[in-house]
Amino acid sequence: MINLLSALGTIDADTWITVGIVAGILLAMALVIVIAILIVGKVFKVNMDEKVTHILENLAGANCGGCGCSGCAGFAAKLADGSGDLSACHVTSPEKKAEIAKILGVELKDEQPEVAIVKCNGGNENAVAAFEYKGNPTCAACNSLMCGNKVCKSACLGCGDCKNACPEGAIELIGGVAHVDPDKCINCGACIVTCPKHIIERIPVKAPVYVACSSHEKGKEVMKGCKVGCIACGLCAKKCPHGAITIVDNLPVFDYDKCTGCKTCVEVCPRHIILER
């Protein structure tokens, strides 16, 4: 230490006095600031909801924003006042979620592992093009021009924004439609957020079938835009032996708890858009 300092110049009593004064000044300042912060903290104390603090302790603390809130603190506040859904968080472990559910006094829903799936089967072959698009080859740009170059307004544009967003390389473009490889998909939701058409959804891993169409239009309109669009004929709902299908807003909706994978719907669908996985 002494050798190091002597390389900088002569060390005498004055040097040590200066060092002492500086240390004293800084210590005194730290003391003053600590007292000031304490006083401000006391005067401007905000009564935080204890529930929120407890929930926050149990959340993963990744602040990823995947739930749509600004960080875990925002999500905790939303959970506490009852407007948030615990299943929106995909990062917190099931044990911690059970803990939070106990704090909130709600029952934790049994969560099934899910994967993303593209609910469109159109592509170059089947979905009719409204015009030729020659702009920037991204879905976002294409969609900003008259909602995309397909007659069907819920059609996959096939520019591959989801493919670029996918961190795992699980998405492939086949014939102008994106396809998610369920084995590679980690259910992060990046493609779901990216897709400007909102036609990528989560379905349970064990789901045996899915509807490859997202159009909520009536049958006649769908016929105009696509060879493989759902016309909401309701045959699948009628023929399903387990009552697992209901038609909601011109699209069949599956209750995968009831579905046994008998594939009756796959056979009866006149448009062949209920696909096996």
Next chain:
Amino acid sequence: MATFIAMVLAAVLTNNFITVQTLGICPFLGVSKKTSSAIGMGVAVSIVMALSAAVTWPIYEYIMVPLGFDFLEIIVFIFIIASLVQMLEKIIQKLSPTLYNAMGVYLPLITTNCAVLGVCELVIDKAAMVSLLGGASVNFLWAVLYALFAGIGFTLIMVIMSGLRERINHVRTPKYLNGFPISMVTASLICMAFMVFTYIA
């Protein structure tokens, strides 16, 4: 009035903190993905800049210089700025929860922001202030005003950058430029554009 115009031009354009002095790069690259958050960060930085200049200037001028420990300026300023931001956060949280929700998340990021420290260091430097604004301008009021407008210049660049980054999302970039690299290219182009203003100084 002439001094005021010179001050605004210097703070916002010719001596812009991000593009010319390359201070405050972390929020420039980190919080510029969305225009809304860029504006929030910019406003927070502007307020903290003006406030910390208003606090550190008298402390430096009337306490540190007469007592002869002005060589401690960086340590003391960082101390003061960090604690000031902490107190400001608490006060805003109590007085205006709405403002806290809009600005609160950015305040802790500013605690040791180099742009804030930079503006405090600049306004106490008499030679620099004289060269920027002329001899009549070395006083408390001009120091605080300069800090405020430096913050506004900071906000301007943040908004430009976030707007460009939002536009880039609509364009396909080559794979090797995707994401952060293209942002760096954008940043360098903004800086080059603002270098032009240094010639009117």
